[in-house]
Amino acid sequence: MSTVAAVANPTGDEWKQPSRGMVGMACLIAAESAIFVIFVVAYIYYTGKSLSGPTPREVLNLPIFSTICLLSSSITVHFAVHELQGSRIGRFIAWLASTVLLGGIFIASTALEWYELIYHDGLTIRTNLFGTTFYSLVGLHASHVIAGLIMLGLALIFALQGKVNAHHTERFEVLSVYWHFVDAVWVVVFTVVYVLGR
Amino acid sequence: MATHTSAAAVAGLPQTMRRPGGVLSVVQEWVTTVDHKKIGLMYIGYALIFLVIAGAEALLMRVQLAVPNNHFVSPQVFNRLFTMHGTTMVFFVGMPILFGFGNYLVPLMIGARDMAFPRLNSFSFWISAFGGVLLYFSYFAGSGLYGAGTAPDVGWFAYAPLTSKVFSPGHSTDYWTLSVLLSGVGSIGTALNIVATALTMRCKGMKLSRMPLLVWIYVVMSGIAFVAVSPLTAAQIMLVIDRYLGGHFFDTQAGGSAVLWMHFFWIFGHPEVYILVLPAFGFANEIIPVFSRKAIFGYPAMVAASVGIAFVSLGVWAHHMFTVGMGPDANAFFTFSTMVVAVPTGIKIFNWLATIWGGNIRFATPMIFSIGFLFQFLIAGLTGVMLAVSPFDWQLGNSYFVVAHFHYVLVGAILFMIFAAFYYWYPKITGRMLSEKLGKWHFWLLVFGFHMTFDFMHVPGLLGMPRRVYTYEADRGWGDWNMIVSIGAIFQTISVLVFVYNLVRSYYKGEIAGPDPWDAWTLEWSTSSPPPSYNFAELPTVSSRRPLWDLKHPDDPDSNYE
Numbered sequence: 001m002s003t004v005a006a007v008a009n010p011t012g013d014e015w016k017q018p019s020r021g022m023v024g025m026a027c028l029i030a031a032e033s034a035i036f037v038i039f040v041v042a043y044i045y046y047t048g049k050s051l052s053g054p055t056p057r058e059v060l061n062l063p064i065f066s067t068i069c070l071l072s073s074s075i076t077v078h079f080a081v082h083e084l085q086g087s088r089i090g091r092f093i094a095w096l097a098s099t100v101l102l103g104g105i106f107i108a109s110t111a112l113e114w115y116e117l118i119y120h121d122g123l124t125i126r127t128n129l130f131g132t133t134f135y136s137l138v139g140l141h142a143s144h145v146i147a148g149l150i151m152l153g154l155a156l157i158f159a160l161q162g163k164v165n166a167h168h169t170e171r172f173e174v175l176s177v178y179w180h181f182v183d184a185v186w187v188v189v190f191t192v193v194y195v196l197g198r
Numbered sequence: 199m200a201t202h203t204s205a206a207a208v209a210g211l212p213q214t215m216r217r218p219g220g221v222l223s224v225v226q227e228w229v230t231t232v233d234h235k236k237i238g239l240m241y242i243g244y245a246l247i248f249l250v251i252a253g254a255e256a257l258l259m260r261v262q263l264a265v266p267n268n269h270f271v272s273p274q275v276f277n278r279l280f281t282m283h284g285t286t287m288v289f290f291v292g293m294p295i296l297f298g299f300g301n302y303l304v305p306l307m308i309g310a311r312d313m314a315f316p317r318l319n320s321f322s323f324w325i326s327a328f329g330g331v332l333l334y335f336s337y338f339a340g341s342g343l344y345g346a347g348t349a350p351d352v353g354w355f356a357y358a359p360l361t362s363k364v365f366s367p368g369h370s371t372d373y374w375t376l377s378v379l380l381s382g383v384g385s386i387g388t389a390l391n392i393v394a395t396a397l398t399m400r401c402k403g404m405k406l407s408r409m410p411l412l413v414w415i416y417v418v419m420s421g422i423a424f425v426a427v428s429p430l431t432a433a434q435i436m437l438v439i440d441r442y443l444g445g446h447f448f449d450t451q452a453g454g455s456a457v458l459w460m461h462f463f464w465i466f467g468h469p470e471v472y473i474l475v476l477p478a479f480g481f482a483n484e485i486i487p488v489f490s491r492k493a494i495f496g497y498p499a500m501v502a503a504s505v506g507i508a509f510v511s512l513g514v515w516a517h518h519m520f521t522v523g524m525g526p527d528a529n530a531f532f533t534f535s536t537m538v539v540a541v542p543t544g545i546k547i548f549n550w551l552a553t554i555w556g557g558n559i560r561f562a563t564p565m566i567f568s569i570g571f572l573f574q575f576l577i578a579g580l581t582g583v584m585l586a587v588s589p590f591d592w593q594l595g596n597s598y599f600v601v602a603h604f605h606y607v608l609v610g611a612i613l614f615m616i617f618a619a620f621y622y623w624y625p626k627i628t629g630r631m632l633s634e635k636l637g638k639w640h641f642w643l644l645v646f647g648f649h650m651t652f653d654f655m656h657v658p659g660l661l662g663m664p665r666r667v668y669t670y671e672a673d674r675g676w677g678d679w680n681m682i683v684s685i686g687a688i689f690q691t692i693s694v695l696v697f698v699y700n701l702v703r704s705y706y707k708g709e710i711a712g713p714d715p716w717d718a719w720t721l722e723w724s725t726s727s728p729p730p731s732y733n734f735a736e737l738p739t740v741s742s743r744r745p746l747w748d749l750k751h752p753d754d755p756d757s758n759y760e
Binding site: 015017018019020023024027028030031032033034035037038039042045046049050051125126128129132133136140 | 314315386389390391393394395397398399400402403420421423424425426427428429431432433435436439440443444445446447452453454455458462465
C-alpha cells in the first residue's frame with residue numbers, strides 16, 4: 001500500500017482547522033481552572049471555621065487600586081495584540097510595556113499586603129485555617145501572575161530588540177489569552193476572598 | 199499488493215540520517231527524541247517495567263494472605279506493599295501505558311507526522327518517568343533524618359490525618375506526594391497534546407465525524423484528565439503546604455477536615471477509572487470491527503456514549519464515601535448518578551455485540567482478548583451497580599468484595615484490552631507478528647488465573663474480610679478462599695511471563711508482518727511497519743471513516759454510505 005492512503009476525491013474547498021496554540025492554551029486553562037476551583041472550594045468551605053484569630057474582617061482591606069490595575073492590563077494587552085496585527089510595532093511596545101507595568105503594580109501591592117499581614121497583623125500560613133487558605137489561594141493566583149509577567153516581559157525584551165513583527169500575532173494572542181484567564185481568576189478570587197469571605 | 203513495494207522504498211529513506219557512534223549515540227537519540235513513536239514506546243516500556251515491579255508486590259501480598267496467621271512479611275512491610283502496588287499500578291503503569299499507545303497511535307491514525315507539541319511531549323514523558331523513579335527512591339531515602347519508615351505506607355488514597363507529620367514522620371509520604379504530583383503534571387501535558395493534535399492536525403478530509411473512534415476516545419479521556427487530574431494536583435499541593443509549611447487544610451486539630459481530602463481525592467479518583475477504561479474501549483472499537491469484518495455498529499452512538507460517560511463520571515465520586523455518613527440526600531444522589539453510568543456503558547456493550555453479530559469472525563489473539571474483555575467488563579459493571587446501592591455498600595465497603603470488583607475492571611477489562619492492543623499493534627510497531635501460539639497460551643492461562651483469583655476474591659469479602667489486613671485468624675473461614683485466590687495469582691504470573699517471552703522472541707524470530715497484516719482500515723496500516731520517522735511520505739486524504747477500505751474497494755467505497 002502506498003503512503004498515500006487516498007481515494008481521489010478532491011473536494012476543492014479549503015481544509016481549515018483551529019490554531020494549535022489556541023487549542024493548547026484552552027486545554028491548559030481548563031486544567032488550571034480545575035486547580036483553582038479546588039482551592040476556591042477549600043477557601044469557601046473553611047470560611048469562618050478558624051479556631052483562632054485574626055479573622056478576615058479584622059485584617060483584610062479591599063485591594064481596589066491593584067484590582068483596577070490588573071483588570072485594565074487585560075485591556076492594554078488586547079490593544080497590544082491589535083497593534084501587533086496591524087504591524088504598528090511602536091504602539092505595540094507601548095501597550096505591552098503598560099501591561100507589564102500594571103501587572104507589576106498588582107504584584108507589588110500584593111507583596112505590600114502580605115508584608116502588612118505578616119508583620120503587623122501576625123497572620124501567617126500556619127496561624128489558622130484562614131491564613132492557610134488565604135495565602136494558598138492568593139499565592140496560587142499571584143504565582144500565575146508572575147509566570148504571565150515573565151512571559152510578557154520576555155515578549156517585551158524581544159520587541160525592544162526589534163525581533164517581533166506581525167507574523168508573531170498568533171503566538172502573542174495565545175499569551176494574551178493566558179493573561180485574560182489570570183485576570184478572570186482574580187475576579188473570582190476577589191469576590192470570594194474580599195467580598196463574600198469577609 | 200503492488201502498493202507494498204512503494205512503502206518499502208519509502209522506509210529506506212531516513213536511515214541515511216543516522217549519526218555514527220555506538221551505544222551512547224543510541225542513548226542520546228532516545229533521550230533527546232521528540233518523535234511521538236519513540237516517546238510512545240518509552241512510555242510503554244517504562245510502564246511494562248513498573249508492571250513487573252507492582253505485579254511482584256501483588257504476588258508478595260498474595261503469599262502473605264494465602265494462609266491465616268502468616269508471618270511471611272511484617273505488618274509494616276505489608277502496608278508499604280499495598281501502597282506501592284496501588285500507586286504504581288495507577289500512576290506508573292495504567293496512565294503511561296495508555297498514554298504510550300495514544301502517543302504512538304493518534305498521529306498515525308489521523309494522518310499526521312507528529313503530535314502538536316513534540317517538545318512538550320518529551321517533557322511530559324520525562325517528568326512522569328522522574329515521578330516513578332522518585333516513588334521508588336523512597337525505599338532508599340524515605341527514612342530521612344528521622345529514621346522512621348521507608349517506602350510510603352499510607353495507602354494509595356492516603357486519607358488524612360494519617361498523612362500528617364505526626365502520624366507519618368520521615369519523608370516517605372513526601373516522596374509519595376511529589377511523585378504523584380509530577381505524574382499529574384506529565385498527564386496534563388500529554389492530555390493537552392493529544393487534544394491539540396486531534397483537533398488541529400488531522401489530514402485533509404478527516405472531519406471530526408470521520409475520526410477513528412480510538413482518537414475520539416483519547417480526546418474525551420484527555421478532557422476528563424483536565425478536570426479530574428488537576429484536583430489531585432491541587433490536593434497534593436495542599437498536602438505539601440500542610441506538611442512543609444505547617445498549614446491546616448487537613449489538620450483536624452486546627453479545624454481542618456479529613457473528609458475534605460476524601461472529596462478532593464475521589465473527585466480525581468473516580469474519573470481516573472474512566473480515564474483508564476476509556477482507552478480500553480478505544481482499543482475494542484478498533485479491534486472488534488476488524489476481526490468481525492464489519493464496520494463498527496453505531497459510530498455516532500459510540501461517540502455520544504463516550505462523551506456521556508465523561509460527564510456522568512464527574513458526578514459520582516462520593517460513592518466511595520457512603521460509609522462516611524454523608525446523609526440520605528447525598529447518598530441517594532450518588533447512588534443514582536452511579537447507576538446512570540451504566541446506561542452509556544451499556545450502549546457501548548450492545549454496539550460491540552451488534553458489530554460482532556453476523557460478522558465473519560476471525561479468532562486471532564487480539565480478538566479473543568477482546569471477547570474476554572466483553573464478558574469480564576460486563577461482570578465488573580454488574581458488581582459496580584451492586585456497590586452503587588448505598589445500603590449494600592455499607593455492608594461491603596472496604597471489604598475484599600470491593601477489591602475484587604475494581605480488579606475485575608482494572609485487570610479483567612483494562613489489562614485484557616491492553617494485551618489485545620499489544621497483539622494488534624505489535625506488528626505495526628516492530629514489523630513482526632507476535633506468535634499466535636504463545637498468544638493463545640497467554641490468553642488461556644490469564645483467563646484461568648484471572649477468574650480463579652478475582653471470582654473467588656468476592657467470597658471472603660462477602661464473608662466480611664476487610665481489605666488491607668496483613669493477616670487473619672484461622673477460625674474466620676477465609677483461609678481456603680484466600681488460598682484459591684493466591685494460587686490463581688501464580689497462573690496470572692506465568693501467563694505474563696509467557697507474554698514477555700513472546701514480546702522478546704517475536705522481535706527477533708516473529709513472522710514478517712508487512713504494512714497491513716490484519717487487512718485493517720485505519721490510516722496507521724497504510725504506512726510501512728515500523729513506520730518511518732515522518733510517518734507518511736505524502737500526507738493522506740480521506741473521504742470516509744475507513745480510508746483503507748475505500749482504497750482496497752474503489753468500486754464500493756464507504757463514502758457512498760456515510
